[in-house]
Amino acid sequence: MVSRPNLHVKDRVAVVGAGITLFRRRMLETPRELAWEASKMALESAGLTLRDIDCVVIGSAPDAFDGVHMKGEYLADGAGGLMKPTVRVYVGGGTGVFVPIAAWWHVASGLCRTVLAVAEEKMSPARPHPQGVFAYIWDPILERPLGPNLIWIFALEMRRYMHKCRVDKETIAKVSVKNKRNAMGHPAAQAAGEITVEDVLNSEVLVWPVQRLDISPVSDGAAALVLASENEARRITDSPVWIEGVGWTLDNTHWYNRELAYPRYVNYAARMAYRMAGIERPWREIDFAEPYDPFDYKELHHIEGLMLARPCEAPKLLEEGWFDRSGELPTSPSGGLLGVGNPIAAAGLMKAAELFWQLRYEAGPRQVKKPVHKGVAQAWGDLMQAGTVVVMGN
Amino acid sequence: MSEEKSLPGTYLRERDLQSLPGIVEHRPDVKYLYSAGQAQSMFLRGLKDGRILGVRCMRCGRVYVPPRSYCEYCFAPTGDWVELSGEGEVHTAVVSYISTFRERLEKPEIVAVVKLYAPGYTNKDDEYEFAGMFHKLCGVGEDDVINGRVIGMRVKPRWRPPEERIGSVTDIECFEPVQS
Numbered sequence: 099m100v101s102r103p104n105l106h107v108k109d110r111v112a113v114v115g116a117g118i119t120l121f122r123r124r125m126l127e128t129p130r131e132l133a134w135e136a137s138k139m140a141l142e143s144a145g146l147t148l149r150d151i152d153c154v155v156i157g158s159a160p161d162a163f164d165g166v167h168m169k170g171e172y173l174a175d176g177a178g179g180l181m182k183p184t185v186r187v188y189v190g191g192g193t194g195v196f197v198p199i200a201a202w203w204h205v206a207s208g209l210c211r212t213v214l215a216v217a218e219e220k221m222s223p224a225r226p227h228p229q230g231v232f233a234y235i236w237d238p239i240l241e242r243p244l245g246p247n248l249i250w251i252f253a254l255e256m257r258r259y260m261h262k263c264r265v266d267k268e269t270i271a272k273v274s275v276k277n278k279r280n281a282m283g284h285p286a287a288q289a290a291g292e293i294t295v296e297d298v299l300n301s302e303v304l305v306w307p308v309q310r311l312d313i314s315p316v317s318d319g320a321a322a323l324v325l326a327s328e329n330e331a332r333r334i335t336d337s338p339v340w341i342e343g344v345g346w347t348l349d350n351t352h353w354y355n356r357e358l359a360y361p362r363y364v365n366y367a368a369r370m371a372y373r374m375a376g377i378e379r380p381w382r383e384i385d386f387a388e389p390y391d392p393f394d395y396k397e398l399h400h401i402e403g404l405m406l407a408r409p410c411e412a413p414k415l416l417e418e419g420w421f422d423r424s425g426e427l428p429t430s431p432s433g434g435l436l437g438v439g440n441p442i443a444a445a446g447l448m449k450a451a452e453l454f455w456q457l458r459y460e461a462g463p464r465q466v467k468k469p470v471h472k473g474v475a476q477a478w479g480d481l482m483q484a485g486t487v488v489v490m491g492n
Numbered sequence: 493m494s495e496e497k498s499l500p501g502t503y504l505r506e507r508d509l510q511s512l513p514g515i516v517e518h519r520p521d522v523k524y525l526y527s528a529g530q531a532q533s534m535f536l537r538g539l540k541d542g543r544i545l546g547v548r549c550m551r552c553g554r555v556y557v558p559p560r561s562y563c564e565y566c567f568a569p570t571g572d573w574v575e576l577s578g579e580g581e582v583h584t585a586v587v588s589y590i591s592t593f594r595e596r597l598e599k600p601e602i603v604a605v606v607k608l609y610a611p612g613y614t615n616k617d618d619e620y621e622f623a624g625m626f627h628k629l630c631g632v633g634e635d636d637v638i639n640g641r642v643i644g645m646r647v648k649p650r651w652r653p654p655e656e657r658i659g660s661v662t663d664i665e666c667f668e669p670v671q672s
Contacts, residue, residue, distance in 0.1 A: 120501030124509055127501060135500035165518065229594040238526040239536070240558055241626060243662045247592050250603050258584035258605075261643045285499050304594075305603075306587040306638060319501065350564055354605045354626040355556075358584055362620065 108208035112331035112338035113198070113490065115144025115324035116451040121288045121439030124222035125318040129164055130176025132320035133218040136444075137178050140214065140322035144334055151324070153210035154179035156186040157197035157217040159442035162231040164220055177216040177322075183209075189348070190235070190479030191392065193217065194321075194446010195486035199344040201325045202488075211327045218320040219441035228316050235481065237351060249313070253305040255358040255482060256395040260307065262359035263410035265398075267307055271298035272416055273394035274311055274436050280423055281433020283463035286448070288439035289315045298394075314392045314434075319441035321448045339457045342472070343377070343489035345370030353482040359410075364403030364478060367485035371474070372405075375489040380405045380474070384489075386427065386456060386466050388449035388475040391434040400476055401429060403485070424467040431456060431466050446477035450488055457492040531561040534573070536659040542651050544576045546610055546623055555612040557623035576623070579648045579670060580608035581615075583624065587634045602629040602637060606647055606667050630666040646670040 117139025119125075119132050127135065133156075141147060156177045161167045170186020177184070187193065187200045194217050201215035221228045232248035259265065272295060281290035293311065301310035331338040345367040349356070356362070368380070377383045389400035398412035406427060407415055415421060421429040432438055432452035435445045453473040455461040472491045478484060509515070528536055531547060535558055538545035546555045549563035550571035557576065562569055585604035589597055603626075609615060610623035629642070630650060636642040647667040657663040 118499060120499045120503065122501060122503040124504050124506070125501050126504050126508075126512075132501065139500070165520070227594045230592065233592050238524070239528045239532055240661055243660050244603075244626070244628065245592050246603075246626075247588060247590055247594065249590065250586065250588055253586035253588070254584045254603065254605055257586050257637070257643075261584065261640055304588075304590050306589070306634070308586075352558070354583075354624045355621055357620045357622075358605070360620075 107206045109206055110328040111202050111205040111341045112326055112328065113323050113341065113454045114326050114331050114334045114338055115140045115146065116322065116454045117143060118286050118321045118448060118451060119319050121286045121317045121319035121441055121444070123288065123316060125220070129218050129220045130173050132220065132318065133173050133176035133216050136218070136320035136322040137176070137214055137216050140324050144324040146324060146334065148178045151178060151182065151212050151214045153204050153213045154182050154184040155197055155201040155204060155213055155215045156184065157188065157193040157443040157447065158186065159188065159190060159193050159219055160231060162234060163224055163228060165223055173218055178214050189484040189486065191390070191442055192346070192446065192477045192479030192484035192486040193443040194448070195450055195475055195477035195488055196346060197443065197447050198323055198325065198341065198450045198488050199346055199486060201323070202341050202344050205325055205327050211330045213325045214322065215325060215447070216320065216322040217443035217447035219444050220318045221316050221441060222318050247305065249305045249308055251353065251482065252393050253308040256307050256393065258358040259395055259399055263413060265413040267299060268295055269413045269417060270395045270398065271295045271312070273391065273397045274298050276422060277391060277430045277434040277436040280431055280464065281437025284433045284438050286319065286438055287433055288317055290433060290437050308393065312394045314436045314440035317439035317441040317445070319439060319444045321444045321451055323447065323451060323454065337458050337492065339454045340491050341488060342491045343371035343373070343375030345374070345487040347485050349483040351481045351483060358482065361399055361403040361478065361482070361485065363483055364400055364476060364485035364487070365405070367487040368404045368476070371487040371489045377489065381407065384427065384472055384474050385468060385470040386431060386473050387429045388432060388434070388452050388473065389429055390446065390449070390477040391430055391436050392440055394436060396478070397429060397434065400478065404474060404476055404487070423464070428466040431461065431464050449475040449477065453490040457490055529561070531559040531570070535559050539661065539663040540657045540659040542654065544578045544608065544649065546574045546576055548572045548574055548612065553612050555610045555623055557608055557610060557625065574611060576608055576610050578608070579646060580606045580624070582629070582642050582645045582647055583607045585629055585637050585642045587637050600634060602632060602634070604629045604667065627661070627664060628666040629668070631668040
């Protein structure tokens with residue numbers, strides 16, 4: 099599936115700027131105002147104006163959240179896309195990390211020298227709860243007659259992971275504790291705080307084993323990056339952050355036809371990105387990671403899919419503090435979706451932006467203790483099927 | 493990113509939102525009618541007759557449940573139909589306390605992935621792909637899910653009476669333990 103060498107690249111690609119809005123449960127700004135705020139901040143951080151941008155890539159998850167179809171077209175002006183080659187990409191929750199991937203190929207192909215990559219999500223308009231919108235991701239024939247809730251599928255996967263890897267809820271809850279603590283250093287954070295394992299275990303049980311504090315919150319927000327070709331990047335900044343590898347794969351929607359304890363779609367995407375980046379032993383060569391953590395167990399699951407730990411080994415390493423900000427391989431130093439919030443596409447791009455800030459040593463109180471050279475960000479999407487991975491280096 | 497400068501964006505409490513001018517409320521009024529397609533229509537007819545049908549890829553031997561009209565890997569049309577015994581093992585199961593729209597349920601539901609016994613698979617624990625269905629479980633308690641007793645349990649479909657079947661996954665009321 100990923101055996102072809104994918105190295106027909108014309109230009110090296112760098113990230114040269116990043117921007118982000120607050121992540122909050124509901125916000126005054128319209129989706130395009132949020133996109134504009136994040137885009138403006140990303141351009142300013144690169145010292146550029148919209149005039150310097152050749153192409154625009156927009157990412158946003160289901161149209162049904164905003165209740166506006168053609169969301170790419172709707173967001174285009176706020177994302178700086180007027181009269182430019184502009185495209186919107188979408189792979190469910192994987193969208194946020196797919197945005198820099200799509201922006202990467204715009205530059206790597208030689209088509210554009212600079213790209214503004216913008217992700218926005220506004221989940222708050224859907225009433226009474228955005229959960230209802232998720233009803234439309236299920237198969238209409240085989241699944242919807244059962245009246246499913248989105249959390250079912252996560253609970254089923256978490257239960258399987260717990261069984262297969264012999265992990266208890268106490269251990270998994272430590273991911274939530276770690277990420278919410280890490281998020282206390284993030285200026286956009288919505289759900290940061292010092293909580294305990296007991297708080298997680300005492301929170302409302304939604305679908306056992308998933309409880310309220312095992313899950314990231316519902317959020318509004320936006321994030322943006324500026325990407326540039328090598329020549330442009332060296333003109334723009336002394337400290338470009340290189341995109342060294344990208345990978346993405348999609349499995350089928352028949353999630354009940356496969357082993358749920360291991361995400362093979364993430365693994366294939368990771369192998370593609372590592373091959374491009376020349377990484378042979380990711381568990382040693384990657385300095386820190388931003389694995390996708392909409393649920394606490396998902397971070398462990400994805401760490402294993404990314405080959406930063408062996409299958410079923412992540413819980414043990416977590417217990418040893420391996421993934422703490424001061425640990426051997428810090429994960430979600432940003433605070434992740436659990437701590438910073440989960441405006442779906444924007445949350446994934448926030449993870450990619452964290453690689454940029456960490457690799458430039460600009461993450462302030464969130465800066466990991468060890469020196470950093472290479473980081474990986476990953477997102478997952480849809481019915482346990484989409485994997486998107488990006489590797490960056492300084 | 494400068495840490496002192498606060499980020500753009502204005503948080504609203506629900507009350508603040510409700511007091512804004514020009515709030516528009518809209519409920520989409522649409523209805524969809526889905527056809528089940530070639531392979532799934534056959535599958536649903538099978539359910540109406542109280543049978544679980546799978547379909548085999550003649551090239552790689554995979555048996556698909558639910559059936560597809562083409563093999564996703566070989567990209568070739570699937571061939572023979574296979575009737576399964578309906579029995580299988582619980583791959584994973586959970587207890588839901590909430591509805592589709594996140595209201596609390598009065599009576600929690602147990603939901604599971606059932607790995608069905610089908611030809612062409614080893615049924616060993618390390619098999620990545622399998623024939624399977626997503627459905628409800630009955631005859632087990634919340635404790636069985638929580639203590640893990642339910643995982644690997646042998647189950648079979650509990651069919652609705654023939655006159656109540658409509659050709660839907662709900663023709664199976666739930667999967668229940670096989671009494672040994």
